[in-house]
Amino acid sequence: MSDSNVSLNTVFEKLLEHYGPQDWWPGESPLEIMIGAVLTQNTSWKNVEKAIANLKEEGLLNLDRLHATRQEELAEIIRPSGYYRLKAKRLANLIDHVVTRYDGDLEWMFSHDVMTLREELLSINGIGPETADSILLYAGNLKTFVVDAYTARILKRHGWIEWEADYHQLQDHFVSQVPSEVEHYNEFHALIVRTGNEFCRKTPKCQGCPLACYLPESGIQEPV
Structure with a gap:
């Protein structure tokens, strides 16, 4: 399956099914x-x-x-x-x-x-x-979505957002699609970090990645 229009909620469910809950961020206070x-x-x-x-x-x-x-x-x-x-x-x-x-x-x-x-x-x-x-x-346990290098890389390589998208465009992309809850924002970002760390590195390792099935037929998208 390859679909550039896959919803972020589908992406979340796929990652959660693959990894399970992450209980993140690491810190005691x-x-x-x-x-x-x-x-x-x-x-x-x-x-x-x-x-x-x-x-x-x-x-x-x-x-x-x-x-x-x-x-x-x-x-x-x-x-x-x-x-x-x-x-x-x-x-x-x-x-x-x-x-x-x-x-x-x-x-x-x-x-x-x-x-x-x-x-x-x-x-x-x-x-x-x-x-x-x-x-x-x-x-602070406050409602805001965190965007990092992994977030940008995963979305852009799958063709889910244009390569020129900046931090705020990436953030808006998530906020407009996913449930507006602190726990959901937390879990989704943690799952993205896990995926990015294991697969979507600077040099991509697509084999075994839970999101590989959503890559466009033309493969990983690169900046023009």
Whole structure:
């Protein structure tokens, strides 16, 4: 079967049938998830886990202690995550915002309107759409769909959206089609990440992919 007009709900059911529920995002607290969302930029989750383990060892999975830590020291602690000086700065910017704007109260912060909060996060230096949406969905349990490189790759290679589509077009594509529920957004994104990690890499590995049956007859779509 190959159908460029396959619905995203069909895609979801296919992935869920193949993989089962993912119970994602990995993190023991909203703060840990927020930290992970910043540290995972341009690196693998294994490297993030090492950096978070270092933070735990130093007792820094605490907003006040994290806020009081010098950037140079923080950078060394999160070194395994790569680009560690830049990420220390971005993490410090995020923590500073939470402490200054919300007095370090994440529950209060996440009680605000999701679109208002999203604009706030995007105004913080180093926080882009994917990081902001990951924080909102996974740490705040708020309704926003996360788009990442895997999402873009899977949709574009199957011809479900044009190659020129940007983050917001990809996000709108999902929001307009799938059930508008936090749990559904969470599960769908997690299934996409699993599929992308195993099959839809930079060099595609289509054999065995649960979505291979939906490729156009002409095969993987490439940018013109």
